[in-house]
Amino acid sequence: MxxxxxxxxxxxxxxxxxxxxxxxxxxxxxxxxxxxAAAEGRFMLQVCSACNTLQYPPxxxxxxxxxxxxxxxxxxxxxxxxxxxxxxTSTNLYFRERTPWRSGSVKLDAGPVIIxxxxxxxxxxxxxxxxxRLDRSGxxxxxxxPEERTPDMEDDPQLRAMTCDPKHRRVLITDGRNxxxxxxxxxxANAGAAMIFVGESETWRPNPQRAQLEAIPMVGVLPLDVTDxxxxxxxxxxxxxxxxxxxxxxxxxxxxxVLARGDTGFAHNEIEVNYFGLMRLAQAFGPSMCARTADxxxxxxxxxxxxxxxxxxxFADYGCFSASNAAALSLSQSLRAEFRNSGLRLTxxxxxxxxxxxxxxxxxxxxxxxxxxxxxIQGLRDGLEDVYCGDVAKDMIERFRAGPxxxxxxxxxxxxx
Amino acid sequence: MTRTRQSYNGVALVAPISVPYKRYxxxxxxxxxxxxxxxxxxxxxxxPAQLDGFSVSSxxxxxxxxxGLTQHLGLSPRWLDHIPMGGxxxxxxxxxxxxxxxxGDADIVACVSGDTNHIDSFRALLSSFxxxxxxxxxxxxxxxxxxxxxxxxxxxxxxxxxxxxxFGRICVAQRANALNNPGAxxxxxxxxxxxxSARPIADPIALFxxxxxxxxxxxxxxMTMDEAEKRGLPYATLAxxxxxxxxxxxxxxxxxxxxxxxxxELYEQAECTPSDINLLQTYDDYPVISMMQIEDLGFCAKGxxxxxxxxxxxxxxxxxxxxxxxxxLSAGQxxxxxxxxxxxxxxxxxxxxxxxxxxxxxKCAMVSGFGMINYDRGVCSSAAILRGTxx
Numbered sequence: 125m126x127x128x129x130x131x132x133x134x135x136x137x138x139x140x141x142x143x144x145x146x147x148x149x150x151x152x153x154x155x156x157x158x159x160x161a162a163a164e165g166r167f168m169l170q171v172c173s174a175c176n177t178l179q180y181p182p183x184x185x186x187x188x189x190x191x192x193x194x195x196x197x198x199x200x201x202x203x204x205x206x207x208x209x210x211x212x213t214s215t216n217l218y219f220r221e222r223t224p225w226r227s228g229s230v231k232l233d234a235g236p237v238i239i240x241x242x243x244x245x246x247x248x249x250x251x252x253x254x255x256x257r258l259d260r261s262g263x264x265x266x267x268x269x270p271e272e273r274t275p276d277m278e279d280d281p282q283l284r285a286m287t288c289d290p291k292h293r294r295v296l297i298t299d300g301r302n303x304x305x306x307x308x309x310x311x312x313a314n315a316g317a318a319m320i321f322v323g324e325s326e327t328w329r330p331n332p333q334r335a336q337l338e339a340i341p342m343v344g345v346l347p348l349d350v351t352d353x354x355x356x357x358x359x360x361x362x363x364x365x366x367x368x369x370x371x372x373x374x375x376x377x378x379x380x381x382v383l384a385r386g387d388t389g390f391a392h393n394e395i396e397v398n399y400f401g402l403m404r405l406a407q408a409f410g411p412s413m414c415a416r417t418a419d420x421x422x423x424x425x426x427x428x429x430x431x432x433x434x435x436x437x438x439f440a441d442y443g444c445f446s447a448s449n450a451a452a453l454s455l456s457q458s459l460r461a462e463f464r465n466s467g468l469r470l471t472x473x474x475x476x477x478x479x480x481x482x483x484x485x486x487x488x489x490x491x492x493x494x495x496x497x498x499x500x501i502q503g504l505r506d507g508l509e510d511v512y513c514g515d516v517a518k519d520m521i522e523r524f525r526a527g528p529x530x531x532x533x534x535x536x537x538x539x540x541x
Numbered sequence: 542m543t544r545t546r547q548s549y550n551g552v553a554l555v556a557p558i559s560v561p562y563k564r565y566x567x568x569x570x571x572x573x574x575x576x577x578x579x580x581x582x583x584x585x586x587x588x589p590a591q592l593d594g595f596s597v598s599s600x601x602x603x604x605x606x607x608x609g610l611t612q613h614l615g616l617s618p619r620w621l622d623h624i625p626m627g628g629x630x631x632x633x634x635x636x637x638x639x640x641x642x643x644x645g646d647a648d649i650v651a652c653v654s655g656d657t658n659h660i661d662s663f664r665a666l667l668s669s670f671x672x673x674x675x676x677x678x679x680x681x682x683x684x685x686x687x688x689x690x691x692x693x694x695x696x697x698x699x700x701x702x703x704x705x706x707x708f709g710r711i712c713v714a715q716r717a718n719a720l721n722n723p724g725a726x727x728x729x730x731x732x733x734x735x736x737x738s739a740r741p742i743a744d745p746i747a748l749f750x751x752x753x754x755x756x757x758x759x760x761x762x763x764m765t766m767d768e769a770e771k772r773g774l775p776y777a778t779l780a781x782x783x784x785x786x787x788x789x790x791x792x793x794x795x796x797x798x799x800x801x802x803x804x805x806e807l808y809e810q811a812e813c814t815p816s817d818i819n820l821l822q823t824y825d826d827y828p829v830i831s832m833m834q835i836e837d838l839g840f841c842a843k844g845x846x847x848x849x850x851x852x853x854x855x856x857x858x859x860x861x862x863x864x865x866x867x868x869x870l871s872a873g874q875x876x877x878x879x880x881x882x883x884x885x886x887x888x889x890x891x892x893x894x895x896x897x898x899x900x901x902x903x904k905c906a907m908v909s910g911f912g913m914i915n916y917d918r919g920v921c922s923s924a925a926i927l928r929g930t931x932x
Contacts, residue, residue, distance in 0.1 A: 147680055147682075148668060148675075148679045148680045149680075150668065150669070150675055151675065151676050151680075152672050152675065152676050154676075155676040155677075180677070181672075181673045181676045181677035181916055182676060182677075187790075206692075206696060206793055206794050207692040207693070207695040207696040207699075207794055208692065208695060209688050209691030209692055209695060209743045209744050209745075209746070210741075210743065210744045211682045211683075211687075211688050211691075211743045212740075212741045212742055212743060212744070213684075213742055213743075214682050214683075214684035215663065215664040215667060215684030215685055216664075216668075216679075216682060216684045219682035219684065220684075225682045227681050227682060227683070227688055227692075228692065229692045229696075229793075229794055229917060231793045237793050237794070237917055238677075239677055239678050239681055239683070239689075239692075239916070239917055240681065241681060249699075259680065261680075263680060265680055265681065
């Protein structure tokens, strides 16, 4: 069984910080379907539309009937471990630094044989479940885990290398004034975070949530205003080298379409916080986080943005706010590409209308702060890139996949019949 | 299939050449191939212009293929082939060349394989070996086929009760053979104790289960028997040859190769049985694969190879001479030349020209090839039976 991960020793500043190395990232285009599924934590394989044969490794034509119509589908992840090995040395630097590394061959009940990583708690020749996870290169890889959960299984070194588990890690939550800040901080405390920094803008102003935040173990409230470059830089100078997970929950939201507002005042604020805020944080915290992705048990692991689901498709009632989030989404894709060489994960949590004053005119369902917090932690534990929080966000992504143009119409019709 | 394949009557294999291997080389595959080709032509007292057929196997020729080599080496063949089949390429090249010579598409074909090994070139080769390897094994720490063969070995041991000592017997016997081969990369004797206590690589595989990647080249010529006799060249004949690709695709893990499908036809074509074979050259990138071949080629029943190697002496002077030049495990694996090593040695053996590795009265040799770990198993298999006058 997995040994619980002990807290890391205090860092010796005289020792060299280990440079990040990555597992092999080159893939065929067909294989990127596995990565796309892993970004959401789904176990999907190609299925032939003509004869229903499951394919693995990913192909361009069916190995049974030569049809080129292969679609990605969620399939049963159960199988049996046929054979295994423990790799003691590798020509690849990433694995060479991490040996011994367990690997095996699994016969999936649904058909194909899959070479995969093997969790330490899997018994030889046993039944397994396969997880599709993003490795540090950002590509989907398959890991065999026991059928039943085992104690501390998330501490397995091979699994932890693929996830961003908060345990023993130090977290920065950027906006202590956001209504979701206490719930997020509390969730990190429960997940075993070593330190929870919470940013607070304009510290001279009362923060009604401050006492609640400070009552949570490991929380320290620090001054941070994402609209102020020097404030962001100052905090990064102080804690940038020990921020392992950054959760950007800073948000400026006001209702209103372009014509209803009549001026660009609120839009300036929205862009200042939701777009430039993210950029300032990335420029100040990104480089030091990227440099520390291989820094032991509490290496830096992930950057989390909490975005509106309206980043996917504009909702005219909040048209200007939606646009600022679309800009943030686009920027996050740039950051994801820029983080890739370091292995720092970028996770976007898409949230539907939240239960707060600014969404008061909208009907339920609305997202509670605890639900946002759960999605953040789940996304980190599963190493996801895209998390859809709440019914509205889940509904929107399903419609988006079915047809973005149709969704655009649906957004203006209050839900088509 | 109701049609009977025609025999390879009238075909002669001559001028076997092994260019001594080197662990690392600053030279290119072109250089190694040129050396083997020249040595083979020199042995037959032929000029390059007299060559009208050319077959090449190599992993490290990029961006060239056999086509680029014709201009590079100043050849103008009327028959050209490129065999990208790794460990199976020797017999595959031979079969095609033999048919070309039989029907008169070419008079003299040179079959050459060679690869170089630069510092770090092996790693680069592995990362882009095949699309399935790139997508589905290399990302899992499979820096090369070690871990693939570890899985097969793990399953083989469980299934048939083979032990590491059994694999060790093959490696130790081959090292003893290699000590007679001045071209072998490995120069020191190996004991079973050293084999057992070697550094683990990918359990249950340890250091001496793995071949040493190196640079080298192998070559031989294919011509008619008449031509060989006219030129006074000692020659081997081809009694039979088979190849098979992607066999037994439904086996969840590879415990047998494509030989099982074609082996009866091979013996039928060669009009002999396993007991007529004087020496066997298996493709030995890992000892488990040699065991698989000993079974699938009919020397013992499935799962019995461990007992077979316990009961037989696999050295040059033993009752079952096997991989007489040391095989890849001790002579080294020079890329695609690994698929020629056993074949070239077998030509030397049945023509009585093997020198220090010569097996007494070696008149009938079997050679088999195995290649291309495309994803989770070796996809290509091949085998041939050669005859000659022996020593």
